[in-house]
Amino acid sequence: MDLSFTREHIAFRDEVRAWIQQAMPPAIRAKAAVGASFDMDEVMQWHRILYEKGWVAPHWPKEYGGTGWDATRRFLFREELEMSGAPNLSPFGLSMVGPLLIQFGSDAQKARFLPKILSGEEVWCQGYSEPNAGSDLASLQCRADDDGAGHFVVNGQKTWTTYAQYADWIFCLVRTDSSGKKQEGISFLLIDMKSPGVEVRPMLTIAGTPAFCETFFDNVVVPKENLVGPLHGGWTLAKALLGHERTLIAAVGDSRRMIRKVKRIAARTMAGGRRLLDDPGYRARIARLEVKLRGLQMANYRALAGAQLGRAPGPESSILKIRGSEILQEAYVLAMEVMGHNSLSWFNEPGVVSDEEQPVAPGFNYARATTIYGGTNEIQRNVIAKLILGLPTR
Amino acid sequence: MNFDLTDDQKMLRDTAAAFAKKESPVARKRKMMASEAGFDRDVWRQMGELGWLGILFPEAVGGYGGTMVDAALVLEQFAATLVPEPYLASAVLAGTAVLAAGDAEQQRRWLEPLCAGDSVVALAWAERDGRFDPTAVTTVAERAGGDWTLAGQKVWVLAGHAADVLIVSARCPDGIALFSVDRGADGLTVRPVQTMDGNRAAMVRLDGVRVADDRRLGDPGEAAERALATALDWAAAGACAEGVGVCQAVLDMTVDYLKTREQFGVKIGAFQALQHRAVDMFIETELCRSHAIEAAIRCSDGSDPDVRAGAVSAAKVQLATGGKFVSQQGIQLHGGIAITEEHDIGLYFKRMHVLNTLFGDEEHHVARFAALPSFVEGIEA
Secondary structure (H helix, E strand, O other): OEOOOOHHHHHHHHHHHHHHHHHOOHHHHHHHHHOOOOOHHHHHHHHHHHHHHOOOOOOOOHHHOOOOOOHHHHHHHHHHHHHHOOOOOOHHHHHHHHHHHHHHOOHHHHHHHHHHHHHOOOOEEEEOOOOOOOOOHHHOOOEEEEOOOOEEEEEEEEOOOOOHHHOOEEEEEEEOOOOOOOOOOEEEEEEEOOOOOEEEEEEEOOOOOEEEEEEEEEEEEEEHHHEEOOOOEHHHHHHHHHHHHHOOOOOHHHHHHHHHHHHHHHHHOEEOOEEHHHOHHHHHHHHHHHHHHHHHHHHHHHHHHHHHOOOOOOHHHHHHHHHHHHHHHHHHHHHHHHHHHHHHOOOOOOOOOOOOOOOHHHHHHHHHHHHOOOOOHHHHHHHHHHHOOOOOOO | OEOOOOHHHHHHHHHHHHHHHHHOOHHHHHHHHHOOOOOOHHHHHHHHHOOOOOOOOOHHHOOOOOOHHHHHHHHHHHHHHOOOOOHHHHHHHHHHHHHHHOOHHHHHHHHHHHHHOOOOEEEEOOOOOOOOOOOOOOOEEEEEOOEEEEEEEEEEEEOHHHOOEEEEEEEEOOEEEEEEEEOOOOOEEEEEEEOOOOOEEEEEEEEEEEEOHHHEEOOOOHHHHHHHHHHHHHHHHHHHHHHHHHHHHHHHHHHHHHHHOEEOOEEHHHOHHHHHHHHHHHHHHHHHHHHHHHHHHHHHOOOOHHHHHHHHHHHHHHHHHHHHHHHHHHHHHHHHHHHOOOOOHHHHHHHHHHHHHOOOOHHHHHHHHHHOHHHHOOOOO
């Protein structure tokens, strides 16, 4: 056993680190330095920069525009991106529908959609959740009926459609048959957001920022060639996609950056004549959180070492989402407590609190989402209970 | 990066697992708990013959020339059935102290019989008012002609009750030093005590114990402090490996119980509240495992002592929180039966407490982790 990366991997990491620093435009770099959140224009600007470099979709097969990197390089790249504070790219095209089309799409669908996902010319969103379905994904109601003339006609509502207000396309799970088991009548459909009958209503999040939307479909006509995979066979695709999604959300780099930020703020916050970082109580709390992150990081490395050898994710990887999301939340909570009165600030002009403290409060609010999205942590625990521990169902 | 076991390591793990299961099930642990020594000298010798006691020591002294990862594999398997022999106390803690502090001749003299299973060595480092600080030594070593005399008290000397040789830390004019003291030495009082987990330790008094100069291991001062720190880190890493074995055993027992025990007309494992508790036990067990692996690797890969200390303290903190949680929830999910002495789960619960306390508890290791230079690296941007 050894914990070192090979010389090639270390050289690769250094190259990536140096490139990120020089490639980041000054405005983005300034925001990244203090961990501010980015608007959609900035996200897409960064997307195009990565695209030009050929690094926008490292996990795609090379023939479709990926990098051909091994699992360790992909991991290191991701970690460097997270540590740099660069904008997180929208995952819906690159990490969700893209890989799914590569796996299940027709040649025509691949040729039509993949290049524009890569270039960022077309932005995607995800139409999975519905108001009364939530984690019980298969009980969705949004309907697609065959009009007998080469089209589906879609009616219904999707919710939590993150970035729908910016999206050109949405990938949807729709009900094409309600006669059998609820998983059996679902199909996977690609819908042009500019189609007549599509209406998007953005909602503000508790972070004070727009992120997700309600999306309504009123007799929306969708050509049949936009069906991915077999008719009524969408559930298999849905599950494959959730698998892709869960490997993305350990967010070790995000948590590392956040803990470093907590320390920096604590080093500049005075209390009773000394730095808060030197207060044994606070210092111990930060240390405990860092210990937790270290365990997560090791679990991540173990999963990675397996992936590098082409092994399916083992038990260690199923904890990544649960622990990763909990640790990130905890880091935000601790940051807020370290800030004391400054944590009360809410979108004030510069100078009220430091640039570094400015984005913490919105982040603290939005971080509550991490244990909910991508399958709530409760659902993740149900999955582990059943699939790994083999506990009985009622 | 690589976490795969070599073929030799797999064999080591499998033989240790088979031994624990067949030769030393929990029933033997119970039998030994009721015996005077708490373990079996014949089994100790057998462990020596199998090469297990010499894992951490060079071939020149009859050892196996292995790493902490190898020893961790054995400890984890032993923990599964609570093998009672003082492996951690003697073949890890005390042996490592001799290895780290002694010269070649001293290593040979005390490690050779240990590797063979012919002797039990114990490290007397803790003192009543020192808590977990190995440098808080009030035991005194004074020059007496060409020899030394030792005076003071040591507490909770693991396996001290059976030790043929005690390695004792004492303060001499040049700082802390380690001395080896034979069991029968004049002025040495060894009072056997029982620890919660059914193992034995000793309270030790030294009243002017006379030892020859060649019984002082290596140099006093910094060298001896480094040796003690090394031994305690290796032992702590070993405790973490054992902790993983304890967690896994508790998790397995508990999941089995949830699958078989019925209440309200269903298997209780079908209740979501209990499922989620079991999943959290699983998560903590896996995290203890990840931390323990890192700690074991950092003990043997030539890392800087601060890097090693960071990994070991992190692993110890995780064991103290996660291992505690697993062992507590194991009791809770078994219900009332778990409170009885006849049920095995209580034995694991007690062992977990002991492992969490030995070589520094949670607060100790949190503070040590937070005091490392790496903790504040890169924050003064």
